[in-house]
Amino acid sequence: MKEVPIPFATVHVPADTFSQAQKHIVIAGVTDLLVEVEQREAVRPYVNVLVVEGADGG
Structure with a gap:
């Protein structure tokens, strides 16, 4: 089975x-x-998007 890279993005x-x-x-x-x-x-x-909230935006 061929591995599929998982696209991942983090948005601050x-x-x-x-x-x-x-x-x-x-x-x-x-x-x-x-x-x-x-x-x-x-x-x-398989796409993963993480939204991170921070006091100063990141």
Whole structure:
């Protein structure tokens, strides 16, 4: 079985600036971008996007 690299992105944002809905939009957009860069729709289920909220945005 061939190993598939798992695309992973971390997005740092200031705390309490994005609603839950906005975070979902960011996650969907970053996922779409990584699928486009990989040029393989098959990686979509393996994409991981982490939204980290920090006092100063990261």
